[in-house]
Amino acid sequence: MSPTKNLDTLTDQLCAALLVPDDPAQMRRLLTDLCTPAEVRTLAERWHVARLLDRTDMSYRDIHEATGVSTTTIVRVARFLRQEPHMGYRQTIDALEAANAG
Structure with missing residues (x-):
């Protein structure tokens, strides 16, 4: 992985990360870390x-x-x-x- 400013790449990576949690508790933890x-x-x-x-x-x-x-x-x-x-x-x-x- 290398640094990028490309919005499409960043968005694709975010989407992949959001697909990882497999229950609401895991998603809540990710959102708590990711978002204010x-x-x-x-x-x-x-x-x-x-x-x-x-x-x-x-x-x-x-x-x-x-x-x-x-x-x-x-x-x-x-x-x-x-x-x-x-x-x-x-x-x-x-x-x-x-x-x-x-």
């Missing part, structure tokens, strides 16, 4: 908002009032959940639902 408490909170809030948008009929305003997450963040999560081609939220929500159903 504020960064973990931000990621957790975005994930929570994505699931609320997918599983409920709550308005953006209702989600904001219930969670304290900014409406700007809620709109961004909704856009990535429903419109952007990456489909990361969608694929993960669907995979978790399939795993829980099986």
Whole structure:
């Protein structure tokens, strides 16, 4: 391994590391080492908002009032959940639902 500033390489390496933990406790330990408490909170809030948008009929305003997450963040999560081609939220929500159903 050699030092790099290449974002694609760095991102690929991060993705590989995130695939290593095989249970929530291990992932929590990695996230605690990798992220600041504020960064973990931000990621957790975005994930929570994505699931609320997918599983409920709550308005953006209702989600904001219930969670304290900014409406700007809620709109961004909704856009990535429903419109952007990456489909990361969608694929993960669907995979978790399939795993829980099986």
